Amino acid sequence: MKRIVTVVVCLALLCGCAQNTAAERHTKTVFAMDTVMELSLYGDEELLTGAENIISDAENRLSVTLPDSEIYRLNEKGHEKVSENTYALLKQALELCELTGGALDISIYPVVKAWGFTTDEHRVPNADVLHTLLQSVDYSKIDLQDENAVLLGDNMQIDLGSVAKGWLGDAILDHFRSNGVESAMLDLGGNVQALGAKPDGSPWRVAVTDPSGDGYAGVVEITDKAVITSGGYERYFEQDGVRYHHIIDPATGYPANSELLSVTVIGESGVTCDALSTALFVMGLDKAADFWKRNDGFEVIFITDNAICITEGLISVFSPLGKYENTEVVILHRD
Amino acid sequence: MTVYFGKKAVKLIDIIEEAQSANVDGISGATYSSNGLKNAVEDALGKASVK
Numbered sequence: 041m042k043r044i045v046t047v048v049v050c051l052a053l054l055c056g057c058a059q060n061t062a063a064e065r066h067t068k069t070v071f072a073m074d075t076v077m078e079l080s081l082y083g084d085e086e087l088l089t090g091a092e093n094i095i096s097d098a099e100n101r102l103s104v105t106l107p108d109s110e111i112y113r114l115n116e117k118g119h120e121k122v123s124e125n126t127y128a129l130l131k132q133a134l135e136l137c138e139l140t141g142g143a144l145d146i147s148i149y150p151v152v153k154a155w156g157f158t159t160d161e162h163r164v165p166n167a168d169v170l171h172t173l174l175q176s177v178d179y180s181k182i183d184l185q186d187e188n189a190v191l192l193g194d195n196m197q198i199d200l201g202s203v204a205k206g207w208l209g210d211a212i213l214d215h216f217r218s219n220g221v222e223s224a225m226l227d228l229g230g231n232v233q234a235l236g237a238k239p240d241g242s243p244w245r246v247a248v249t250d251p252s253g254d255g256y257a258g259v260v261e262i263t264d265k266a267v268i269t270s271g272g273y274e275r276y277f278e279q280d281g282v283r284y285h286h287i288i289d290p291a292t293g294y295p296a297n298s299e300l301l302s303v304t305v306i307g308e309s310g311v312t313c314d315a316l317s318t319a320l321f322v323m324g325l326d327k328a329a330d331f332w333k334r335n336d337g338f339e340v341i342f343i344t345d346n347a348i349c350i351t352e353g354l355i356s357v358f359s360p361l362g363k364y365e366n367t368e369v370v371i372l373h374r375d
Numbered sequence: 376m377t378v379y380f381g382k383k384a385v386k387l388i389d390i391i392e393e394a395q396s397a398n399v400d401g402i403s404g405a406t407y408s409s410n411g412l413k414n415a416v417e418d419a420l421g422k423a424s425v426k
């Protein structure tokens with residue numbers, strides 16, 4: 041009997057080894073959408089080429105600056121027949137604008153442009169200019185018509201930057217999953233999206249950047265989830281001693297002004313997490329906490345200058361780090 | 376007026392080293408710009424050549 045057990049153990053070990061060599065780790069770095077993307081998967085290296093094609097196709101369709109992109113043409117003409125994929129993303133984006141009561145608005149683009157965030161030529165726009173531009177900001181005036189035709193409101197321009205990378209992460213992981221990959225990790229310019237668990241079965245450990253200093257504010261352990269952060273600490277400028285960041289509140293035309301330094305949304309859908317991280321940042325802590333209580337399917341890490349607030353689903357998987365290690369983590373509960 | 380290119384771009388190498396030491400598989404953060412990264416690298420190269 042003892043011998044049989046030994047043989048079974050040896051076989052199990054051999055199988056384990058064979059599986060590990062079959063699923064070798066492959067990585068690729070891609071520069072796209074004005075950021076850096078790191079792709080890694082355990083499995084067929086060739087799938088990374090497919091992922092690169094998905095990225096360049098998305099950039100060619102969705103870029104606001106490439107003169108031949110569908111979004112560029114739509115913005116120029118005010119109407120355009122777009123591809124199936126772009127139409128589907130627009131539909132999803134508009135649902136998220138609606139869900140968040142306009143805290144996310146994909147038609148804020150002309151205002152972001154006026155602040156110079158699209159060209160790195162930063163300036164504080166004149167209040168009259170902002171007032172005029174805001175007249176044309178209203179996602180509800182975007183009309184999705186039959187046969188993938190899209191019609192914009194008067195003087196409207198849109199940018200899918202707040203959802204494009206989340207969508208892209210979902211598309212790449214679908215491509216990996218449908219080709220048999222069980223374990224993969226993407227970092228699309230700070231958007232982390234994981235397929236499955238690590239090859240040894242343990243969850244992925246994803247750090248959340250400390251928005252007010254160097255290093256990390258904490259680590260969250262996840263399987264099959266997106267971990268997407270919005271904050272004003274990467275893209276901003278200072279003028280006359282005031283700091284202006286790039287996340288513009290569609291209600292005011294000015295950078296969202298709240299106690300939040302960053303918002304991290306964790307859930308299954310990359311596109312939803314991407315949109316919600318921006319929208320919750322714009323809402324500020326109180327409204328965002330209410331929004332979470334009224335909606336399912338995602339968890340949130342809110343970071344202010346001196347505190348971390350997490351939703352109850354993260355209690356067993358989140359650990360604070362660095363300067364937050366010795367501060368109390370506030371837990372948000374659904375009533 | 377001061378323009379910042381983001382700490383992630385400037386400190387990319389520090390961050391990679393830190394990721395290795397803190398045993399994490401990914402880092403979630405606000406989107407950084409590859410222009411910022413390029414400028415940071417050019418700055419660093421410029422400084423290196425002055426020395």
